[in-house]
Amino acid sequence: MKRPLNSVLPAVALTLLLALCLGACTPKRAVDRVAEDLNLSLSNAREIAGTDSHGGPLGDGTTYFILNCPDGAPLEQIKADHRWHPLPMDETTQILAYGYDDGTTSIGPYLGEVELPVVRRGYYCLIDRSSETQTDLLDRNSFNFTLGIYDSDTNMLYYCKVDT
Numbered sequence: 001m002k003r004p005l006n007s008v009l010p011a012v013a014l015t016l017l018l019a020l021c022l023g024a025c026t027p028k029r030a031v032d033r034v035a036e037d038l039n040l041s042l043s044n045a046r047e048i049a050g051t052d053s054h055g056g057p058l059g060d061g062t063t064y065f066i067l068n069c070p071d072g073a074p075l076e077q078i079k080a081d082h083r084w085h086p087l088p089m090d091e092t093t094q095i096l097a098y099g100y101d102d103g104t105t106s107i108g109p110y111l112g113e114v115e116l117p118v119v120r121r122g123y124y125c126l127i128d129r130s131s132e133t134q135t136d137l138l139d140r141n142s143f144n145f146t147l148g149i150y151d152s153d154t155n156m157l158y159y160c161k162v163d164t
Contacts (some may be wrong), residue, residue: 029047030047030050030065030067031045031046031047031067033063033065034065034067034148034157034159037127037146037148037159037161038125038127038146038148038159039081039083040074040077040078041073041074041077042067042069042073042074042157043073044069044070044071044073045067045068045069045070045073045074045157046067046068046070047065047066047067048066048067048068048156049064049065049066050063050064050065050066051063051064051113051114052064053112053113054163059163060163060164061112061163062111062112062113062114062160062161062162062163063159063160063161064111064114064158064159064160064161065158065159066156066157066158066159067156067157067159068155068156068157069150069155069156069157070155071155072152072155074150074157075150075152075155078123078125078150079123081125083125083127084123084124084125084148084150085123085124085125086122086123087119087120087121087122087123087124089124092126092136092137092138093124093126093147095107095108095109095110095138096108096109096110096111096126096137096138096143096145096147096162097109097111097116097124097147097149097160098116098118107138110143110162111147111160111162112162114160116149116158116160117151117158119149119150119151119158120153121151121152121153122149122150122151122152122153123149123150123152124147124148124149124150125146125147125148125149126145126146126147127145127146127147127148128144128145129144129145129146130142130143130144130145142164143162143163143164144162144163144164145161145162146159146160146161146162147159147160147161147162148160
């Protein structure tokens with residue numbers, strides 16, 4: 001005995017709706033996340049390494065990705081974006097990324113377990129995502145920032161997103 005078409009349609013519709021919902025919940029690729037956060041077109045970039053310790057109810061953690069940009073495509077975009085600055089880093093960004101230690105005073109780095117390589121030639125971008133923008137970033141009780149470093153010698157893009 002054949003089922004009438006109108007008895008099968010609700011099951012088909014429910015299956016399609018479930019598939020769409022699951023597809024929408026798929027996490028973004030690292031390259032897509034970095035491209036969106038740093039406002040760059042990274043269509044040819046490849047993820048070399050990455051880690052994300054965000055989780056829990058407060059969403060604290062550090063996201064770190066290394067991307068290879070073999071064609072150097074982001075360089076022209078970076079040069080045209082006022083948020084990116086040529087290296088060396090300003091003092092605040094230097095402390096956030098690498099820390100400071102003069103033998104008597106030691107502060108930072110503020111990237112959790114991430115150890116960034118020292119980049120000599122390239123550009124950096126520090127995006128302060130905190131609502132406390134009236135207070136100096138290093139004087140806050142918590143940190144919410146995104147850091148991008150582009151190495152123009154190796155065409156590597158280093159990305160860190162910190163939430164505490």
